[in-house]
């Protein structure tokens with residue numbers, strides 16, 4: 001199944017808003033850490049419901065935000081969630097970023113990068129479009145060390161790339177980006193029931209759920225264009 005078919009179906013049955021609710025727990029502190037300044041141009045790769053662009057405009061006065069998504073239905077929904085003319089939603093693929101060289105101040109991506117058909121090409125594209133000193137804040141919950149995420153591929157027909165933290169760093173450097181920082185951003189908002197509630201539908205033990213949300217959380221890798 002293509003990205004378009006898969007995620008058009010998600011958008012049509014409201015899963016765009018469900019993702020926003022879940023991803024916001026760690027996206028919020030990550031967006032707060034981005035060095036976006038008044039008037040900057042920012043790109044959100046795999047924008048889904050478009051919450052990141054809305055937040056960067058509201059909280060950081062980003063000048064113009066472009067949400068890029070391979071699903072026309074996601075982009076259509078996202079357009080409907082804001083009337084801000086300085087947030088644009090484009091339909092396109094991570095393999096070719098529709099921006100001129102050195103034209104983007106910062107880029108963000110939450111739970112989307114690993115769907116790229118060629119993640120190395122996507123990083124090369126980011127290195128091309130980012131201005132010197134521009135950053136790419138890449139946030140993923142699906143990655144090698146997060147053993148609780150490994151089964152996710154079974155429930156989605158789009159191929160996902162599962163890199164380790166070290167593989168992210170290496171790929172960023174291979175693309176010509178410096179790695180400014182990398183860490184695990186904990187999700188402190190997902191409610192974890194008391195021990196006697198386990199096993200639950202989703203979790204065998206409380207320890208596993210604590211590890212998934214409070215310890216592994218979201219892997220953030222920050223690349224900087226030289």
Ligand SMILES: C[S@@+](CC[C@H](N)C(=O)[O-])C[C@H]1O[C@@H](n2cnc3c(N)ncnc32)[C@H](O)[C@@H]1O
Pocket residue numbers: 003007019020023027045046047048049068069070071074092093094095109110111112115116117
């Ligand atoms: C899991 S959703 C995450 C959406 C949003 N970033 C969030 O945090 O809720 C992944 C999004 O990336 C988009 N996407 C996946 N692969 C893509 C690709 N190769 N090119 C463009 N968009 C893609 C999907 O259409 C989908 O909207």
